[in-house]
Every structure is written in structure tokens, then in C-alpha cells.
Amino acid sequence: MLRYQHGIYLEGEQLDNEAKNQEFKKGEGNYLKNDFKKDVSKYVCAFLNSGEEGTLYVGVNDSGCVEGTVCPQRLEDKVRLKIDKAIKAIKPSVFPNVYDVKFTPVFYELEVPKADHKVIEMIVHDVGDIERLYESPHGVFLRGDGSIQTLGFTEVQEWSRQKHQKDIQKLQKEIQTHQNEIHGLEERLERLQRQRSIVLHIKRKTITREMGDSVHGIYLEGEQMGSETRNKEFKKGGGDYLRNNLKEHVSKYVCAFLNSEGEGTLYIGVNDLGIVEGIVCPQSLEDKVRLKIENAIKAIKPTVFPKVYDVKFTPVFIDVGVPKQDHKVIEIIVHDVGDIERLYHSPHGVFLRRDGSIQTLADPEMEEWYIQRRQRDIQKHQKEIRGLEERLQRHEDKLEKAKKSKVCVVM
Structure with missing residues (x-):
């Protein structure tokens, strides 16, 4: 998909076809007043349940051609609030870092704007492996190629049952495995540090972004x-x-x-x-x-x-x-x-x-925030273990090379 460097769309610009990760809505007439909130609720729910990033574009017709929807700047806050309300109605809670909203102006050509016309982009980030299905006030949805599927009660229950059992077994096994690995890694790292007198220096850089300084x-x-x-x-x-x-x-x-x-x-x-x-x-x-x-x-x-x-x-x-x-x-x-x-x-x-x-x-x-917090801790823990394993492998490789060098010297 092409986006101009100037942060605009050109009227008539051709985007890709609708796919699993993108949906187009023309947004004509009273769309923002009558249908927008419902579409946000349904498509955000579908993207969240489908396991990858997705974007709802309002102001792009079904053929992927940019037209823009009428949305003057004074209405942007109201539209953004309508989006927030639609997403707040989805359960479990969808936190602000999961999505972004952009109002991108439409131009006839560079430096010739189409008055008050925007492409509204509702970007839903990949939330990874979800613990349970997200549900909107209009139902439970999954995203297909260019469409959404409504899940019935039986399908939701079966999905939840299988997911719950699988995740519990996997989590219990991973926690025990990682605890054993951590203990073993600590002992092996300590021996390597004594043998090789390795001193590791880790430097962290803190990047502070200036915010509105005069x-x-x-x-x-x-x-x-x-x-x-x-x-x-x-x-x-x-x-x-x-x-x-x-x-x-x-x-x-x-x-x-x-x-x-x-x-x-x-x-x-x-x-x-x-x-x-x-x-x-x-x-x-x-x-x-x-x-x-x-x-x-x-x-x-x-x-x-x-x-x-x-x-x-x-x-x-x-x-x-x-x-x-x-x-x-x-x-x-x-x-x-x-x-x-x-x-x-x-x-x-x-x-x-x-x-x-x-x-x-x-x-x-x-309660949902704390559940997600615990899940992030587990993921962070797993990442740290992978990092330790990689560092350990590097140390063992160096140690093996040192042993071979000593053998060569003796001979």
C-alpha cells in the first residue's frame, strides 16, 4: 500500500485489495453518524480475534480507491471519542496501546487539498495469542479475506474450552521447564565466569522524547x-x-x-x-x-x-x-x-x-489489567531465558576454543 511521504492520500490513489488485515469503507453520507460506531466495534473485534494486525480504512471504496470521507478538524475529537466508546464496549478490555487512530487528509494533487476530506485509519495491533475471544455488543467475529465471520454460541464455547485446556497445560509445563533451566543456567554461568574471568558490562540507553517544549x-x-x-x-x-x-x-x-x-x-x-x-x-x-x-x-x-x-x-x-x-x-x-x-x-x-x-x-x-500484566511477565521471563541461553552458548564456544588452544600449545 502506497502512502505519500507528505502524510497525505491523493484522490483516486489505488490501494491494495481488501484482505485479512484490511477493510475498506467508503464512508459517504451520514456514515460517521449512523454506521461508523457499529463497524468499528465489529471490525476491531474481528481483527483482535484473528491474531494479526489489521486496519479499517474509512474513505476508501470497495475497489480500494481513495475518495475520502467528510470530517473537518473540529469533528475529529468527536469521531475519536466515538471510536473510544465503541472499543470500550468490547470485552475483555481493549487497552489504548492496542490501537491507533489517524486522520489523513485527501488531496486532489500535491498542495491542492480536497476540503475537509480525510481517510480515517483505525489500526489494531497484533495482540498475540489471545486467552479468550473478544466480544462486541454485536457479536463475536473472526476476520477472513475481505469479510468477517460471525461465531455462534456453540462455536465460541468450543473454541474457549479447547483453548483453555491447551493453555493451562502448556503454561504449567513451561513454568516448570523454565525454573529448571534458570537454575541450571545460573550454575553453568557461574562456573564459566570463574574459569574465564568474564566481566559483562551492560549499558542501557534511555531515550527521552521532548514533548511540546516551548x-x-x-x-x-x-x-x-x-x-x-x-x-x-x-x-x-x-x-x-x-x-x-x-x-x-x-x-x-x-x-x-x-x-x-x-x-x-x-x-x-x-x-x-x-x-x-x-x-x-x-x-x-x-x-x-x-x-x-x-x-x-x-x-x-x-x-x-x-x-x-x-x-x-x-x-x-x-x-x-x-x-x-x-x-x-x-x-x-x-x-x-x-x-x-x-x-x-x-x-x-x-x-x-x-x-x-x-x-x-x-x-x-x-482485574483484566492484572491478568494481562501477569501474561507479560511470563513472556518477558521467557525472553530473558532465551537471551541467557544464547549468552551461555557463546561462552561455551569460547571455552571450547580456549581448551583446544591449550592442547595445541602443550603438543
Whole structure:
């Protein structure tokens, strides 16, 4: 499938045919209002159950020809919210890192846009070997070549029974095998290290991606910050926001960023369209605001240490050299804490970050999170074992070469 380097589609561009991993919808008329949510639910469910990545393209006809669907920028957040709601209705829970949404503009030709026309791409990542079938409000689906299959109750039950028995037996056997292998590998590695005096140095590089840092330490009024994403949340912060809403929002969004992947920033003084306005916060109030932020974060459990977050008060200028009096953009930056062992809880609930919104987790969803967490631990454990085996084999090869060299010297 061809995608232009400029991040656009051209009207009439021919994509591949529909296949197991891609579905086309023309998206004409009132499609986004009437049929879109149902199609998202069905096709996301089918892709998840089919064991590989898949994409639903809206704005591409059945022949694979790009036309675009009418979706002006002001509607993108509503469409994204409709997608989130459709996916939240799928059980078991589908977490935000499983899918992505893209709004790609359609052009007649380079630099000649087709007004408000987009190709909406709903990308579902490969979730690997699933433990049970995903179910949408419209049924249980599997993806075939260019179509979806609806599974009946008997088919679902039989699939689940066989899968459950097979996975339990496999998991029990693998755990015992890996425990034995780890013990043996530890002993063999220790002997090799003594014999060969091997010192292993492992260096880890941490890559920190800059998120929305302002140029020259200021923001310009009207500056465009882009759209809200999984890593960025905007709050206009007008009126008595700092007094009435700041503490609750800090608690919720910091909790959501901590429970999600990557770094995240809450920007106060930027409206929902990503345009910088600033919030009134004279320097005399900065310490009070900082204290309110710290108190909100202290209420989150488990404890969030100061190194995990930063707070910035960045001045807003009407123009370079012309400040907007007492107006700031307050940035609460939550650093990536890596792979967390347990969910963070705020006084207002447990939250996850989605594209442009947060999700409140109920008890069944938290239970599902911990199940998936345990599965990831097992997979990580298996990967570490494979790495140890490879390292061990390299050490044994070197040792064998050293022994042969000694024999040659003696002779």
C-alpha cells in the first residue's frame, strides 16, 4: 500500500485489495453518524480475534480507491471519542496501546487539498495469542479475506474450552521447564565466569522524547500546539480554574499518565483546539499553585516521588518581547515510569490515558489489567531465558576454543 511521504492520500490513489488485515469503507453520507460506531466495534473485534494486525480504512471504496470521507478538524475529537466508546464496549478490555487512530487528509494533487476530506485509519495491533475471544455488543467475529465471520454460541464455547485446556497445560509445563533451566543456567554461568574471568558490562540507553517544549522559554499567544494525544492533555483554565478544578484534574491526569505508556504532560492555559491562551498566574501565586499540585500528587497511591514529575510556569507573550501580563502555561510533566507492577489510584478513581481522553477503570477492568500484566511477565521471563541461553552458548564456544588452544600449545 502506497502512502505519500507528505502524510497525505491523493484522490483516486489505488490501494491494495481488501484482505485479512484490511477493510475498506467508503464512508459517504451520514456514515460517521449512523454506521461508523457499529463497524468499528465489529471490525476491531474481528481483527483482535484473528491474531494479526489489521486496519479499517474509512474513505476508501470497495475497489480500494481513495475518495475520502467528510470530517473537518473540529469533528475529529468527536469521531475519536466515538471510536473510544465503541472499543470500550468490547470485552475483555481493549487497552489504548492496542490501537491507533489517524486522520489523513485527501488531496486532489500535491498542495491542492480536497476540503475537509480525510481517510480515517483505525489500526489494531497484533495482540498475540489471545486467552479468550473478544466480544462486541454485536457479536463475536473472526476476520477472513475481505469479510468477517460471525461465531455462534456453540462455536465460541468450543473454541474457549479447547483453548483453555491447551493453555493451562502448556503454561504449567513451561513454568516448570523454565525454573529448571534458570537454575541450571545460573550454575553453568557461574562456573564459566570463574574459569574465564568474564566481566559483562551492560549499558542501557534511555531515550527521552521532548514533548511540546516551548522555543526560547516562552509561548506565543495563538501558538498552535497540535492536537490532544495519548501524551498531551490541554486545559484552558479560565475563571476560577486554579481554585476549583486544578487539584482534581492534576490527580486524575497524573494518575492516567502513570498508568499508561510513555511520558505525558498536562498543559494548563491551552484550549481544546491546542491554541495557547495562557492562564492568569502571577509570580506571587506560583508557590501556592505548586503546593496544590504537590498535594494532589501526594494523594495518589502508591507513592509518586518528586523525580517522577516536573512543574513549569512558562510565560505567554503577545509577540516576541511583548509579554501577556501575568499569563502562563502551566506544564505538569509526568515522566515514563516504565513497566509498572500495580495500577496507581487517585482519590477520584483509577484512570488510563486514551487518545484525547481518560478512561475510568472499574473492578473487572482492573482485574483484566492484572491478568494481562501477569501474561507479560511470563513472556518477558521467557525472553530473558532465551537471551541467557544464547549468552551461555557463546561462552561455551569460547571455552571450547580456549581448551583446544591449550592442547595445541602443550603438543
